[in-house]
Every structure is written in structure tokens, then in C-alpha cells.
Amino acid sequence: MQKWFSAFDDAIIQRQWRANPSRGRGGVSFTKDADPNVATGAPPRRPRVPRRACPWREPIRGRREARPGGRGAGGTPGETVRHCSAPEDPIFRFSSLHSYLFPGTIKSRDMSRKRHHLVPETFGVKRRRKRGLVESDPLRGEPGSARAAVSELMQLFPRGLFEDALPPIVLRSQVYSLVPDRTVADRQLKELQEQGEIRIVQLGFDLDAHGIIFTEDYRTRVCDCVLKACDGRPYAGAVQKFLASVLPACGDLSFQQEQMTQTFGFRDSEITHLVNAGVLTVRDAGSWWLAVPGAGRFIKYFVKGRQAVLGMVRKSKYRELLLSELLGRRAPAVVRLGLTYHVHDLIGAQLVDCISTTSGTLLRLPET
Amino acid sequence: MLGFLSARQTGLEDPLRLRRAESTRRVLGLELNKDRDVERIHGGGINTLDIEPVEGRYMLSGGSDGVIVLYDLENSSRQSYYTCKAVCSIGRDHPDVHRYSVETVQWYPHDTGMFTSSSFDKTLKVWDTNTLQTADVFNFEETVYSHHMSPVSTKHCLVAVGTRGPKVQLCDLKSGSCSHILQGHRQEILAVSWSPRHDYILATASADSRVKLWDVRRASGCLITLDQHNGKKSQAVESANTAHNGKVNGLCFTSDGLHLLTVGTDNRMRLWNSSNGENTLVNYGKVCNNSKKGLKFTVSCGCSSEFVFVPYGSTIAVYTVYSGEQITMLKGHYKTVDCCVFQSNFQELYSGSRDCNILAWVPSLYEPVPDDDETATKSQLNPAFEDAWSSSDEGG
Numbered sequence: 040m041q042k043w044f045s046a047f048d049d050a051i052i053q054r055q056w057r058a059n060p061s062r063g064r065g066g067v068s069f070t071k072d073a074d075p076n077v078a079t080g081a082p083p084r085r086p087r088v089p090r091r092a093c094p095w096r097e098p099i100r101g102r103r104e105a106r107p108g109g110r111g112a113g114g115t116p117g118e119t120v121r122h123c124s125a126p127e128d129p130i131f132r133f134s135s136l137h138s139y140l141f142p143g144t145i146k147s148r149d150m151s152r153k154r155h156h157l158v159p160e161t162f163g164v165k166r167r168r169k170r171g172l173v174e175s176d177p178l179r180g181e182p183g184s185a186r187a188a189v190s191e192l193m194q195l196f197p198r199g200l201f202e203d204a205l206p207p208i209v210l211r212s213q214v215y216s217l218v219p220d221r222t223v224a225d226r227q228l229k230e231l232q233e234q235g236e237i238r239i240v241q242l243g244f245d246l247d248a249h250g251i252i253f254t255e256d257y258r259t260r261v262c263d264c265v266l267k268a269c270d271g272r273p274y275a276g277a278v279q280k281f282l283a284s285v286l287p288a289c290g291d292l293s294f295q296q297e298q299m300t301q302t303f304g305f306r307d308s309e310i311t312h313l314v315n316a317g318v319l320t321v322r323d324a325g326s327w328w329l330a331v332p333g334a335g336r337f338i339k340y341f342v343k344g345r346q347a348v349l350g351m352v353r354k355s356k357y358r359e360l361l362l363s364e365l366l367g368r369r370a371p372a373v374v375r376l377g378l379t380y381h382v383h384d385l386i387g388a389q390l391v392d393c394i395s396t397t398s399g400t401l402l403r404l405p406e407t
Numbered sequence: 408m409l410g411f412l413s414a415r416q417t418g419l420e421d422p423l424r425l426r427r428a429e430s431t432r433r434v435l436g437l438e439l440n441k442d443r444d445v446e447r448i449h450g451g452g453i454n455t456l457d458i459e460p461v462e463g464r465y466m467l468s469g470g471s472d473g474v475i476v477l478y479d480l481e482n483s484s485r486q487s488y489y490t491c492k493a494v495c496s497i498g499r500d501h502p503d504v505h506r507y508s509v510e511t512v513q514w515y516p517h518d519t520g521m522f523t524s525s526s527f528d529k530t531l532k533v534w535d536t537n538t539l540q541t542a543d544v545f546n547f548e549e550t551v552y553s554h555h556m557s558p559v560s561t562k563h564c565l566v567a568v569g570t571r572g573p574k575v576q577l578c579d580l581k582s583g584s585c586s587h588i589l590q591g592h593r594q595e596i597l598a599v600s601w602s603p604r605h606d607y608i609l610a611t612a613s614a615d616s617r618v619k620l621w622d623v624r625r626a627s628g629c630l631i632t633l634d635q636h637n638g639k640k641s642q643a644v645e646s647a648n649t650a651h652n653g654k655v656n657g658l659c660f661t662s663d664g665l666h667l668l669t670v671g672t673d674n675r676m677r678l679w680n681s682s683n684g685e686n687t688l689v690n691y692g693k694v695c696n697n698s699k700k701g702l703k704f705t706v707s708c709g710c711s712s713e714f715v716f717v718p719y720g721s722t723i724a725v726y727t728v729y730s731g732e733q734i735t736m737l738k739g740h741y742k743t744v745d746c747c748v749f750q751s752n753f754q755e756l757y758s759g760s761r762d763c764n765i766l767a768w769v770p771s772l773y774e775p776v777p778d779d780d781e782t783a784t785k786s787q788l789n790p791a792f793e794d795a796w797s798s799s800d801e802g803g
Contacts, residue, residue, distance in 0.1 A: 221690035222731040229688060246652035247673060291638050295647075323647040389693040406720075 185227035188217035189237065189251055195380045200340075204264050204333050206256035211239075211249040212387030213380070232290050239292055241328040243320065244342050248388075249292070252331065258282055264332055265316050274312030277305070281313055296325035344374040345390075348381040352391060352402055359403035362393075424711075431710040433754040433770035437725070439739045441792075444490040445757065445765040448476045451508070453759030455703060456748045457522075459514040460558060463752040465494070467522055468759060469509030474498050475524055477536070478765075480750065480757075491767065495539060503532065503541045510551060510700065516558045523566060525551040531568055531578065545578050545585065549595075553701050556580075557601035565623065567609050569596030575611050577623060589621055591629045597701045598657050602681065604664025610681075612655035617648065618669050620684060631684035633669070635677060651675060657702035661713060661728060668715060668728070670704065672696050676717060678728065689731040695719050703746035707754070716756055718744035723758055723768075739766050 189209055196207035211228065218224040228251070231237045238257050240250040265278045285294070285303050299305045305313075310327075313319045317332030331337075351368065352360050362382070370378045382402075385391050391402040411428060414420040451472035458466045458480070466478045476496040482489040497504050507527035515521035521542065525531040527550045533543040549571035556566045564580040565587070575596055577587035592613040602608035608630075609621045619629040634648035651671025659668045660681065667679045674696055678689040694717055696702060704717040706728060713728040716737075723737040723744055740760040747758035756768040 215690075220730075220732070221692060222688065225688040225690050247675070292636055293638060293647075295638075326647045 183218060185214055185218055185224045186231060186236075188214045188224075189228075189231075189253075191217065192380075192383065193253070195377060195383070197376055197380075200375055201333070201336065204260065205331065205337055206252045206260040208240075208242075208250040208252055208331070208334070208337060210242075210384050210387070211251060213383040214251070215387035216383045217387075235287065235290060238286075238290070238329065240331055240334075241292055241320070241322075242334070242338055242341075244338055250331070250334075254286070257331070258286065261318065261332060265318070274309075274316045277309040277312040278316050278318055280305075280309070281318060292329055293322055294319065294327050294329070299327075340375045344376050344381050345384065347371050347373045348378065348385060349390060349404075352404055357403075359401055361396075361398060362400040362402055365402060427709060427711040430707075430751075430754055431712060433772065434707055434710055434714055434725075435734065436770045436772045437737065437754075437756055437768045438771045439737075439766060440769040440771055442488045443767045443769050445478060445767055446490050446493050447764060448493050448496055449474055449763045452742070452745060452761035452763060453765060454509060454745050455511050456746050456757055456759050456765065457513050458748050458750055458757070459519045460516055461518060463750050465514075465519055466491075466748070466757060467512045467514060468765060469512040469524055469526075470763075471508040471761075472499070473505040473507060473509055473526065473528075475505075475509060475512060475534075480755075497534070497539060501539070505530070505532065507550075511553050511555070511703075513554065513556055516556060516560075523554065523556065525554040525568065527551070529570075531566065533580065543580070543583055545583075547576065548572065552596060553598050555599045555601055557606060558603055560601070560606040562606055567599040567601065567611070569599045569611060569613075571595040573613070573615075575599060575609075575621075587623060589623070589629070591619055591621075591632075592617060597654060600658040600660055600667075602664045603660050603662060604681075608681075610658050610660070610667055612650075612658045612669060614654040616651050616653060616655060616671070618650040618655050618658070618667075618679075620681070633679055633684050633686070635686050637686050637688075650677065650679075656696055656698055656700075657704050657717075659704055659706055659715070661706050662708040666728070668704075668706065670694060670696055670702055670717060672698075676715075676726075678731075689729065691726050691731045692733065694724065698743075698745070703748075705747050705749045705756075707749050708751040710754075716747050716749065716758075718747060718758070718760075720744075721760065723747055723756070737768055739768075740764065 192209040192213050193207045196209065198207060214224050214228065215221050218227075228237070228239070232239055235254055238252050238254050240252060242248045242250045261278070261282065266275060285299075288303075289298070299310055300307075310319070314321065314327070317330060317334075319327040320330040322328045347370075348365075351365065351371075352358065365382065366378055368378075374381065386393055386402070389405075392405050394401045394403060408429070411420065411425045415422055415425050449468065449470040449472060451470045451474075453468050453470050455469040456466060457468075464479060464481045466480055468476050468478065470476075474496060477494045478491045479494050480491050505524065505526035505528050509524050509526045512522060512524045515523070520536055521533060522536060523531060523533050529547045529550055531545040531547070531551060531554055532541045533545075534540070535542050545566075545568070547568065547570050551568055551570050553569040554566055557563070565577045566580060568576045568578060570576065573590070573592045573594055573596070575589040575592070576585050577589070578584070579586040589609075589611070592611065592615055594613055594615040596611055596613050598612040600610050602610065607623050609623055610618060611621065612618045618633040620631045620633070621629045632648045633650040635650055635652075638648070650669055651673050652675075653672035655669055655671045657668075657670040660666070661668070665681060666687070667681045668676060669679065670676045674693045676691045676694045678687045679685065680687055697720075702718060704715065707714040707716070712730075714734065715726050715728050717724050717726070719736065721738075721740045721743055725734040725737065726732060727734060737756075737758075740758065740762055741764075742760050742762040744758050744760040747756055749756050754770050757765055758768070759765045
């Protein structure tokens with residue numbers, strides 16, 4: 040999703056620009072007379088002065104196609120080419136930098152307006168005039184799905200930090216910040232899990248936090264890591280057997296006693312070997328969670344980093360921070376996994392409220 | 408709307424479709440209205456509300472002070488400004504009043520001659536509405552968190568009672584004693600609910616994170632323990648299945664009984680298929696829930712897409728049931744909201760909270776048309792808003 044990265048760069052550039060207005064910005068024209076559309080008779084584009092778009096002033100075509108979130112990705116990019124100053128253009132339905140960066144967080148400032156959009160919907164009023172045009176937009180197919188979100192988030196994972204011993208892990212809450220509809224995201228992740236493309240792993244620190252790993256990555260890393268660590272020790276064989284027989288067959292998060300012993304023919308001692316190797320974690324008497332060996336370090340960095348980033352928001356005045364400002368700050372030393380990684384997780388887990396304002400997205404700690 | 412009316416008139420469309428569309432539109436316009444009020448009687452927080460299913464006219468409320476009040480919701484005055492008055496109440500001076508907080512009240516499902524109430528004083532009392540006397544009292548060993556009587560059953564008069572002990576008790580109103588005990592939970596039972604579709608199916612939610620579905624005719628344990636991960640089903644596994652990652656506080660069946668909604672202290676709400684116990688994976692986001700006892704939420708009835716109204720801190724969050732989208736947050740209470748009920752005839756929502764108020768949320772769709780009539784110029788304002796200032800007062 041190249042658009043995401045260009046808008047993210049935008050956030051950095053805009054912050055720098057604000058600090059030093061004499062620097063020019065690529066792609067933005069500050070003159071009011073360059074207006075290619077005038078000749079065609081179309082209404083003139085707004086001049087690209089760096090003034091924030093008011094999210095309430097939606098373009099008319101956006102309002103006509105307003106529908107209550109029934110379509111995957113939030114809003115349409117429109118039929119125009121996006122420039123670098125895209126965040127200022129109210130092309131999206133709830134346009135702001137945040138919905139571009141984090142399309143999973145369409146929280147309108149004024150909830151009652153959303154209800155009034157839904158009212159004509161119940162009467163089936165036919166306002167879907169431009170539907171054909173919108174759906175043929177080639178930019179919209181893939182980007183709204185969970186698969187694309189997971190691949191994109193995998194890029195954020197710092198592989199070098201763990202010296203390639205860990206497969207890249209992404210959290211479910213991060214996927215929620217990129218895919219606007221949570222139910223759709225959950226269902227797509229479930230499909231991917233059933234097809235065997237990803238494994239979902241229970242991360243120990245919070246029962247709700249699930250880690251997502253590509254099956255291929257998991258298999259290669261666990262093979263390498265476990266075999267390297269335990270050459271000649273008894274559990275190498277058990278782990279090989281597990282990877283070969285159980286992983287492809289059973290896509291669940293957890294395994295039960297009778298499943299392991301009867302269906303797959305593991306003995307109790309072999310199961311103990313698996314737990315020692317770190318591939319299984321105890322859940323209850325007779326049932327185990329799937330685990331990633333060596334994930335302890337990741338979990339430690341993650342929990343500390345999450346607290347640190349939340350602390351950054353908490354310590355600011357009024358306990359709120361503009362997203363662009365947060366991303367532009369220097370990360371404290373505790374944050375090893377990267378600020379964007381943690382911000383995605385905080386937004387998706389609803390640990391901060393995302394509010395769209397005229398200056399961009401605001402992250403605010405919830406009152407409760 | 409006019410299109411719908413003419414289609415209905417000519418027979419092109421089913422009459423039910425217009426009704427459902429208009430109900431949905433009204434629910435989407437729910438708001439606090441200065442013209443509608445509920446008389447304030449309670450001196451403590453309001454724990455439970457129930458509207459009678461026969462006519463939708465009378466509402467019972469139970470409070471933390473042990474008081475039970477009966478309100479008449481119908482607006483029989485000709486004015487738009489209306490306060491729902493209390494018809495009668497069981498106050499602190501009543502000889503049979505509950506000693507501690509009333510946790511659940513429920514009308515007898517088939518008529519308004521009787522209602523039941525359960526309280527922290529370890530009793531379940533059955534009241535006769537007309538005389539306001541207790542017809543029967545069931546005593547338990549532990550405090551009672553919740554009780555429910557089947558809304559559809561004609562074959563049995565069992566009241567399911569959830570107490571602080573791990574056993575669910577079924578009390579029979581005909582014989583006056585406890586007839587069944589359902590064993591299976593490990594901690595206190597915070598909510599019980601009968602299915603509106605089958606006479607004998609009961610759902611119970613407990614602080615041990617489990618929700619169990621029972622057929623009360625079956626001797627050998629529960630039918631299904633709901634599993635949030637939708638893992639493989641087998642007997643040995645049942646003990647490890649959890650519906651939530653914290654206590655399960657509230658249960659509500661949808662009005663057709665096909666789905667079950669549960670809320671838990673892990674700040675999640677889940678929608679389950681009630682016939683096979685599968686998690687439908689509809690994600691409502693974070694539904695804040697800090698309640699140490701049961702949370703009473705409700706589902707709308709008769710709309711084209713059903714809505715669920717959940718108390719969320721001091722507001723009420725409204726979501727569509729099957730897609731998980733948050734529609735709005737109804738703000739108006741000053742303190743935590745504990746319960747809400749939906750009146751399906753007029754699409755109104757009543758909610759009770761710890762600030763001792765019951766608020767009425769009324770669909771507001773049109774501005775009232777101003778009357779041109781001379782006689783209507785007299786003010787229809789609430790007397791509390793009337794201005795008592797007069798220019799003839801002498802200044803100091």
C-alpha cells in the first residue's frame with residue numbers, strides 16, 4: 040500500500056515544514072492560479088495552501104455515495120491521482136490524515152451525523168448513481184483486506200533486532216487499525232488461518248493479544264532455531280515430528296491431550312519435550328497453546344514499548360497528542376520495536392481514542 | 408417513506424417491510440427529549456428495569472435501596488409534555504420489602520397480575536400486583552444475582568435463579584419449591600436467561616468466564632459450553648473452553664432466539680449462534696465493562712437490522728447486532744448506567760443508572776409543527792422552565 044507510506048512521509052515532512060517554513064515541499068503548489076481544471080469547466084480545485092481541511096465539509100460526491108461502512112476500506116480515493124498533499128484534500132468520506140494512515144479508525148466527530156446518513160439507507164433510497172465507477176477503481180480491491188494489512192505490517196517488524204531467530208510477528212490489534220471493519224478483519228483472518236497461510240499464536244501477556252505469523256516463516260525459523268539449539272538432544276525428533284504432522288493438519292491456537300495422543304500419536308514424554316523446546320505452552324490440564332520459541336524477548340520489548348508510548352501520550356498536556364507529532368518525536372530508548380509498530384497496536388486495541396480534527400488525527404486517552 | 412406507503416397500499420410490498428423500515432428509522436433517531444420524563448422515586452441507584460410484554464405499558468424498576476416502583480408509561484394526557492408517573496411502589500415502609508438491594512425484577516410473562524423480584528437478601532419474592540402482597544418467598548443460602556422466567560413457555564413455570572454459589576437453581580412457581588439444580592459452573596452465576604425460542608433451553612453466565620447452554624430436561628449436564636476460539640468440540644475439552652477472558656456479566660438472546668449476546672469484564676461483547684454454540688466473530692470493539700455484578704442490556708425488536716443497547720460507563724452504546732458497527736453513544740446520565748430496556752411498540756429506550764434517574768430516550772424525527780391557533784398560544788412548557796420573573800417587582 041504505497042499510498043500509506045507516502046502519506047506517512049507527508050506527516051514527517053509537514054512537521055518539518057512547520058518547524059521551518061522556508062523549506063519547499065515537493066509536489067505542493069502554493070500559487071492560486073495554477074488550475075488545470077478551469078479549461079474543462081469543472082469547478083476549480085481548492086488552492087493548495089497548507090490549511091487543514093475541515094472534515095465536516097465533505098464533497099458532494101462523497102455524500103451521495105455515503106453508505107454505512109458496508110464496503111471494506113473506508114471511503115474512496117476518488118478518480119483523481121493523489122498528490123503529496125493528499126491529506127489536505129477531503130476526498131475521503133471522513134477525510135483526515137488518520138483515515139489515510141489508519142483506515143481502521145473511522146470515528147466521526149459527530150456520531151449523530153452518521154445516524155442521519157443511515158436513515159435514507161433503511162428506506163432503500165436509490166442514491167447509488169456512481170457505483171459502477173467506484174467499484175472499478177483498481178486501487179481499492181486488495182488494500183482493504185486483512186492479507187494486505189498483515190503483509191504491510193510485517194515490514195514494520197524489526198528483524199535485525201532478534202538476529203533472525205524470531206519470525207516476524209504482527210498483532211491482531213494492528214490489523215484492526217488498518218482494516219476499518221473489525222468483523223470483516225476477523226473473518227478474513229480466520230479464513231487465512233483455515234487456509235494455512237498464517238498461524239495465530241497466544242502471546243502470554245494478555246489473553247486477548249494474538250500474534251499473527253506466516254506459516255512459512257514459522258516453520259523455517261522454528262526449524263532453524265530449535266535444531267540449532269538442541270542438536271543431539273532428545274527433543275529435536277519430537278519437534279520435527281510436530282512440525283511435520285501437527286502443524287499442517289490442525290490450524291487452531293490450542294491443542295488438546297487426546298488430540299495429541301490419539302490422532303497424532305505423541306507420547307507424554309514427547310509432549311514434555313515440546314514444552315521444553317518452547318513450541319507449546321501450558322494452558323490448562325491437558326491442553327496447550329501453540330507458542331513461538333524465543334518469543335519471551337519480543338514480549339518483553341513489546342510490553343515495555345507499549346507502556347512507554349502510552350506514557351508519551353499520558354504525559355502530554357491534556358493527555359492528548361497529534362498523531363503526526365507523536366510519530367515525529369524521538370522514541371525513548373525502551374521502544375525497540377519502532378514507534379509506528381506500537382502506534383498501530385494502540386489504535387487497534389482502542390487503548391487511545393482516535394479523533395479526527397482539522398489538524399489531523401488526535402490520539403487521546405479515554406476517560407474511563 | 409411515501410414510496411413505501413404507496414407500495415404497501417397497492418400491494419407491491421409486504422406490510423411488514425414498511426413497519427420494519429420505520430422502526431429502524433425511529434431507533435436511529437433516539438434522543439433525550441425535554442418533553443418526556445420519568446418520575447423520580449428511587450433514593451438509590453436503579454439496578455433493574457422491566458417492561459411488561461403484554462401491552463408495553465407498565466414498567467417495573469428495582470433499586471439498590473430495596474424499593475420497587477411501578478410506572479405507567481402511556482401518555483394519556485393530550486399534551487406533548489408528559490411525566491411517566493409511578494402507579495404504586497413497594498417502599499421502605501412496606502412490611503415485605505426487600506432488606507437489601509433488589510437485583511432483578513421481572514413481570515410474569517403472560518399477564519401483569521404478578522411479578523417476581525430477587526435481591527441481595529437471599530430471597531426471591533413473588534408479588535401480586537393488585538394487592539402488592541408477597542404471594543410466595545423462596546429462600547436461598549447465598550445472595551441472588553439474577554433470575555429469569557421463560558417468556559414463551561406454557562409447559563412449565565420454572566424460574567432460573569443465579570446466586571453466588573456455583574449451582575443454578577430452578578424454582579417451580581406451581582409447587583413453591585426448588586425443583587432442579589444445574590451443576591457445572593465453578594464460580595458465582597452472574598446472569599441467566601431463557602431462550603425465547605425453545606421452552607426448555609437456558610443460558611447461564613458465570614464469573615469463571617464460562618457460558619453454558621442447558622436443556623433443563625436433561626439429567627446429565629450442560630449441552631454446550633461456549634468457546635470463543637471455536638476450537639474442536641469434544642467432551643474432554645469442555646473444561647478449558649471460555650467464552651470471555653474475564654467474568655461474563657450479561658446475557659441477552661436476540662428476539663428470535665437464534666443468537667445470543669454476551670458481555671464480559673474483558674471489555675468485549677460476543678455474538679454466538681445459539682443452536683451450535685459457535686462464535687460468529689462479530690467484533691464490536693471495546694465495550695467497557697467494570698461492573699462487579701450483572702449488566703443488563705437489551706436488544707431492539709422489530710427493526711430491519713437489530714440494534715443492541717449496552718450500558719457503557721455513563722453512556723449507552725448502540726451497535727448493530729449482526730455487523731458490529733457502532734451507531735452512537737447516548738449521553739445523558741451522570742453516573743454509571745446499570746440497566747436499559749427497549750419498548751418495542753414505540754421504539755423507546757428507558758435506562759436506569761446509579762444517579763437514581765430513569766431516562767427515557769424517545770425517537771425525535773420531526774420538529775413539532777407550530778400551531779396557528781390562538782388557543783394554543785398558552786405555554787406548553789414544563790412548569791420548571793417557566794420564567795417567574797416579573798417586571799412589576801420593585802427593585803431594591
